[in-house]
Amino acid sequence: DTGVSQNPRHKITKRGQNVTFRCDPISEHNRLYWYRQTLGQGPEFLTYFQNEAQLEKSRLLSDRFSAERPKGSFSTLEIQRTEQGDSAMYLCANQGADTQYFGPGTRLTVL
């Protein structure tokens, strides 16, 4: 257990619906990442926060995706108007020193 938690662990939704995932990081680590991972691939970088500031976003993060980290604590990732191609594991990672500690991920299935 890395101390990073994610909810929900699984989400099944219909195409076109909005979904929101939550990540609760280790409190003393101020850097937070979101990744997306599909079968047979490594995690793909989506976005990065330092405290509450979103400092970097991947081109993978289309307009349908938004991430927030109010107060520099927990973070949310919202996907609007989901598409079947959004089906993946969404991983949150919290960085302390050089190490990224990953949460267990939220597996999204879009029907």
Add this chain to the structure above:
Amino acid sequence: RKEVEQDPGPFNVPEGATVAFNCTYSNSASQSFFWYRQDCRKEPKLLMSVYSSGNEDGRFTAQLNRASQYISLLIRDSKLSDSATYLCVVLFTGGFKTIFGAGTRLFVKA
């Protein structure tokens, strides 16, 4: 070309074997390098950082060659429990963008 590329897998080796993975990166501005391990349906976990001078942790040895832009991971005396996917990770200078390779699957057989 992908920014981080790894040996295609899977690697199937017997217990006790030595196995080596390579990873190449394309951006010379890369700053830090790591190997992560990911078990099936689990999150990635740091295996070891990779330092310019090379580093060793028990049966695992990591090396970095900046001139040729590759890193390697050597596993000696393979155990069944080493079966996993090994992910090469690069952190780029000037930002915090972290790029993962697609991973190399290792199966260690009894």
